[in-house]
Amino acid sequence: RFFRSEIALDDTGAIDVTETIQVAARGDEIRRGIFRVIPLTRTMGLGRVRADFDLKSVTQNGAPATYSVTVEEGKAQIRIGDANVYLEPGVYTYRLVYRMTKQVGFFDTYDELYWNATGDEWAFPIDTAQAIVTLPDSAEVISTSVYTGGFGDSDHDATVSTGPGEATFTTTRPLPAQAGMTVAVAFPKGIVPAPSALARLLGDPLTAIICIVGMLATLAYFLYAWNKVGRDPPLGPIIPV
Numbered sequence: 001r002f003f004r005s006e007i008a009l010d011d012t013g014a015i016d017v018t019e020t021i022q023v024a025a026r027g028d029e030i031r032r033g034i035f036r037v038i039p040l041t042r043t044m045g046l047g048r049v050r051a052d053f054d055l056k057s058v059t060q061n062g063a064p065a066t067y068s069v070t071v072e073e074g075k076a077q078i079r080i081g082d083a084n085v086y087l088e089p090g091v092y093t094y095r096l097v098y099r100m101t102k103q104v105g106f107f108d109t110y111d112e113l114y115w116n117a118t119g120d121e122w123a124f125p126i127d128t129a130q131a132i133v134t135l136p137d138s139a140e141v142i143s144t145s146v147y148t149g150g151f152g153d154s155d156h157d158a159t160v161s162t163g164p165g166e167a168t169f170t171t172t173r174p175l176p177a178q179a180g181m182t183v184a185v186a187f188p189k190g191i192v193p194a195p196s197a198l199a200r201l202l203g204d205p206l207t208a209i210i211c212i213v214g215m216l217a218t219l220a221y222f223l224y225a226w227n228k229v230g231r232d233p234p235l236g237p238i239i240p241v
Contacts, residue, residue, distance in 0.1 A: 001091070003129045005117040011136045013104040013192045015113070019096045025087045029124045033065070033081015034094060037121045041074040042102075042114075049102050050074070056097040065094065106194045110142050110186045117169070120151055120180035129158075129181045131169045138165030139191050145184040148175060 002022040007015050023030055041048045053076050058067045066082045080094055081087070105112045117131035135141065141162045146169045149155040158171045158181060169183045 001127050003118050003126050005129075005131045006134075007113070007115055007117070007131065008134045009103070009113050009136055009192075011192055012101070014099060014101040015103045015115070016099050017097070019094075021094045021096070022091060023094070023124075024091050026089055027086075030092075031086055032083060033060070033079070033087065035080065036078045036096060037119055038076045038078070038098075038100075039074060039116065040071065040076055040100075051103065052099075052101040054099045056099065057095075058097075059095045061093055062095075104192045106189075109189070111189050111192055111194075112184055112186045114182070114184045116180060116182045118175070118180040120178055122180070123177055125177055126171075126175040126179075129171045129175055131181060131183045133167045133169075133183060133185045135165040135185065135187050136191060139187045141165070141167050142186040142188065144169075144186070147182045148179065150176075150179045153179070 001024055002020070004020040006018040006020075008017075009015050019036070021034065021036075023034060025031070038053065040053055041050045053071070055069055055076075055078065058065045058078070058080055060080065065080050067078055067080045070077050070079075078096065103113060103115065105114055113133060113135075115131070115133070118126060118129050144160050144162065144167050146156055146158045146160055147154050148157045148171060157173045158169050161168045167183070167185045169181065171181060175181065
C-alpha cells in the first residue's frame with residue numbers, strides 16, 4: 001500500500017532512516033509479517049565499501065514487534081513477525097528505525113547521497129512511495145535524481161520538491177512487485193569529510209589489499225607449481241623413420 005522513508009544525513013556520512021510501511025494482509029503474500037532486505041555494500045572507485053548497520057527499533061501498529069536480522073551476501077534481511085502467529089486480515093503499519101554509515105559518494109565538484117529508498121525485492125506492489133532526504137545544517141541541494149522500476153531500470157515516475165536542506169520524492173504511479181525507488185541528492189563539498197585518496201580509489205582499503213595479496217599469492221603458487229611439475233620433459237633423441 002504505502003512506503004515512506006525519512007533519511008537524515010549527518011556530517012559523518014551516516015544516515016538515520018525511519019521507514020513507515022503500511023501493508024494489507026490478506027493471507028497470501030503476507031501471512032505472519034513482512035521482511036525487508038537492505039544492501040550493505042556499494043561501489044566506490046575500483047572496489048566496494050561495506051556499511052555498518054544498526055537496527056534501532058521495529059514496531060507493528062505502534063507496538064514493539066518480533067523480528068530477527070540475518071546478514072549474508074552483503075545484505076541485511078529483517079524478518080518481522082512471529083513464526084507461530086498468523087495475522088488476521090487487515091491493514092498493518094510497520095516502522096523501522098536504523099542507522100547506516102558510509103552512504104556518501106564523493107565527486108570532483110559535489111558530493112552525493114544515493115539511496116535505494118524502498119528496495120526492489122518486494123513480492124507485492126507499492127501503491128505510493130515517498131522518500132524525504134534531509135541534509136546536515138540545511139545544506140544547499142545542488143541537484144536531485146530519482147529512478148523507479150526494477151533492478152537496472154531508469155524510469156522517472158516520481159515528482160521532486162526541494163527546500164532548504166531537504167528534498168522530497170513521491171511516486172506518480174504504483175510500483176509493481178520487484179520494483180522500487182532510488183533517489184540521489186547532490187550537495188556542496190566539504191560538508192561531509194572526504195575519505196583518503198586510497199579509499200576513494202579502492203573502496204575499503206583493507207578488503208582491497210587482502211584481495212590483491214590473495215590474487216598475487218595465488219598467481220605465485222601457480223607459477224611455482226607449473227615450474228616444478230608442469231613443464232614438458234625435454235625431448236629425447238630424434239630418430240628418423
